[in-house]
Structure formats: C-alpha cells, structure tokens
Amino acid sequence: MKIAVITDSTAYLDDAYLTKYNIRTVALNVIFRSETYRELSDISTETFYSKLKKESQLPTTSQPAMGDYVALLEELKAEGYTDVIAVHLSSGISGTYQSALTANSMVEGIKVHPFDSEISCTVQGFYALKACQLIQNGMTVIDNILEHLENMKAISNAYFIVDDLSNLKKGGRLSGAQALVGTMLQVKPILHFVDTQIVPYDKVRTKKRAMKEIEQQIEKEVGGSKHLSIVVIHGNDEESGKLWKSQIESKFPQANVILSYFGPVIGTHLGEGALGIGFTTEPLDLSI
Known part of the structure; x- marks a missing residue:
C-alpha cells in the first residue's frame, strides 16, 4: 500500500508545504463571464483581485473539471500509489467532495478516500498536513487516518x-x-x-x-x-x-x-x- 494525500486549491497551502509532503492539488475554477480559469494555475490571486475591481459582474466559481481529477489519479497511479486521501472543502458550499466520489469509480487500480473537511481555506489544509504527518509516523490503516481527521473537527x-x-x-x-x-x-x-x-x-x-x-x-x-x-x-x-x-x-x-x-x-x-x-x-x- 502506498498512500497519497491530495487537497484542492482552496486550501491555499504554501508551496513549501506541498513540496515537503508531496501533497497534490486539484484546482477549482473561477469564471469571468465566458472565461474559465483554474485558480492559482491559470490565474494568480493578484491578477484575480485586479480583474475583480474592473468587472461590474460578479464572477462565478465551479468545482474541478472531472478530467483534471481523473488525470491526477492516473498520474498518482503511475507513480505507484494505491490509495488517495482526498481532503476537500466543505460539501455544503461546493461539489468538489462529490467529484472525488465520482472520480473514484473512473480510475481502476487506485482507491480514493474522500474527506469532507466541512470548512475551507488553510484550516482545510491543516487536515491534509495532519494526514501526511500521520502517514509519516507509520499510520497506514486508512480508516484510522480518516477517524483521526474526523475527531480533529471537534x-x-x-x-x-x-x-x-x-x-x-x-x-x-x-x-x-x-x-x-x-x-x-x-x-x-x-x-x-x-x-x-x-x-x-x-x-x-x-x-x-x-x-x-x-x-x-x-x-x-x-x-x-x-x-x-x-x-x-x-x-x-x-x-x-x-x-x-x-x-x-x-x-x-x-x-x-x-x-x-x-x-x-x-x-x-x-x-x-x-x-x-x-x-x-x-x-x-x-x-x-
């Protein structure tokens, strides 16, 4: 068993954390009129706020493209990962958690274990960091890791x-x-x-x-x-x-x-x- 930890772009984790723990991210989208941008990939935070000031119409947002999610899983599978703990922003404000459930059925040979952080931003990222640290400390039973993260919510x-x-x-x-x-x-x-x-x-x-x-x-x-x-x-x-x-x-x-x-x-x-x-x-x- 080889366990990967992924989160989505709304965790806004410093790149140093992503590198240190090899955390992968899948990007949500922000949409200005007819233009769709993957946040932090196609559009930087600085550019976003600059653009926001010039727009009279509020942009919209959407969950990750399913193709992006599947491509990430295929990449992890090729690297030898068998399981993925996917820490996502609250299911009450986004369909990203549901995307993880759907993606799980689309790639054979790797199993996704979605975790609903029930929150967003870097507190969401805290769960991803904790999952990595538990794995580094020798915890390899997925259910135990998820239970630990669930208890962390309190x-x-x-x-x-x-x-x-x-x-x-x-x-x-x-x-x-x-x-x-x-x-x-x-x-x-x-x-x-x-x-x-x-x-x-x-x-x-x-x-x-x-x-x-x-x-x-x-x-x-x-x-x-x-x-x-x-x-x-x-x-x-x-x-x-x-x-x-x-x-x-x-x-x-x-x-x-x-x-x-x-x-x-x-x-x-x-x-x-x-x-x-x-x-x-x-x-x-x-x-x-």
Whole structure:
C-alpha cells in the first residue's frame, strides 16, 4: 500500500508545504463571464483581485473539471500509489467532495478516500498536513487516518469577517442570511461554518470590534491548550493580515501562527478586504 494525500486549491497551502509532503492539488475554477480559469494555475490571486475591481459582474466559481481529477489519479497511479486521501472543502458550499466520489469509480487500480473537511481555506489544509504527518509516523490503516481527521473537527474552527454579504448572498453560499438582512451595509458580519454551511455568527459595528470578538471566542474554545495552530487569512490585504498575525502572536504566545490568504474562488464569495482566523488544538507541525 502506498498512500497519497491530495487537497484542492482552496486550501491555499504554501508551496513549501506541498513540496515537503508531496501533497497534490486539484484546482477549482473561477469564471469571468465566458472565461474559465483554474485558480492559482491559470490565474494568480493578484491578477484575480485586479480583474475583480474592473468587472461590474460578479464572477462565478465551479468545482474541478472531472478530467483534471481523473488525470491526477492516473498520474498518482503511475507513480505507484494505491490509495488517495482526498481532503476537500466543505460539501455544503461546493461539489468538489462529490467529484472525488465520482472520480473514484473512473480510475481502476487506485482507491480514493474522500474527506469532507466541512470548512475551507488553510484550516482545510491543516487536515491534509495532519494526514501526511500521520502517514509519516507509520499510520497506514486508512480508516484510522480518516477517524483521526474526523475527531480533529471537534477541536478545529474558523471565523471570517466580511465587509458585507453581497457576494455570498449572490453566490448562494450563505445560509441564514435573513439574520442580517436590512443591516448588512451597517455592520461587519462575522461568519463561520455550521454543519458544512456558512452561517452568520454575529454582527458587529466595526472590523476592529469584530476582530476582538473573534479573539475572545478563540480564547474560550482553546482554553489553555499547549497545542495550538492558528492561521490568519486576508483577502488581498496583506498589511492587515500581518498586523492581526502580530496581535494574535502576542495574545496566544504558545501558538504556532501562520499567514495565508483568500484566493480567487473563496475571494469571489467573501470579497476583497475580508479577514479570517482558523485554528486547531490538534498537535500539528507547521514548520517548513
């Protein structure tokens, strides 16, 4: 048995992690009018946000092309892999998890074991990193690895701040939007994932207050955990991301804190200027 770990492009893992653990990715797509781009392959994050500012019409997104998924599996099979753990973004906001199930029946000689992270961005990537580290440490029973990842969900979470809910509402990715209707232009909504869906967590008057509330909520959830990994995520606003990262490092000195970003697909729905924090108290090596 030889086990590969793959994820999709919305994990936005640093290339150094992909190289270190030989994690393969399959790309989701962002569509501007009639032009389809595989994110991070056909279009960079910088180009995406620049293009987004010039467009009057919101782009759309789609799950990976089945041909791309099958080609990746064929490639892994040729390299001698017999099994694939496929860590994907929440099935409640994308059909990528379903694509993994479908692809499994299309390539003989290699078996796909899809894992629904029920979240997205680099917290999703945390699951892929953990799977790799478990394999490196000698865990070779697929069901045990998947069970470990499933248990990790109870100690992992993420919160996002958006300037308004327009993009999420237009894209149909937000559940419970009625909780903020009528005030979404006056507040900074805090969102999180519940049962695979993005739902409102709270509505706060300013971004600064929203950030403070998220910090307080994380503190409640992690307690005095000695194993704390945190990712600060920004939507084309690296300066704000770095500043918040510095604040988080001061507030949680025991944590390993990294910086990431909302790429084209997630950026389509959250919009430019969004900020987020994801975390897990699962022991995780974030060194690169």
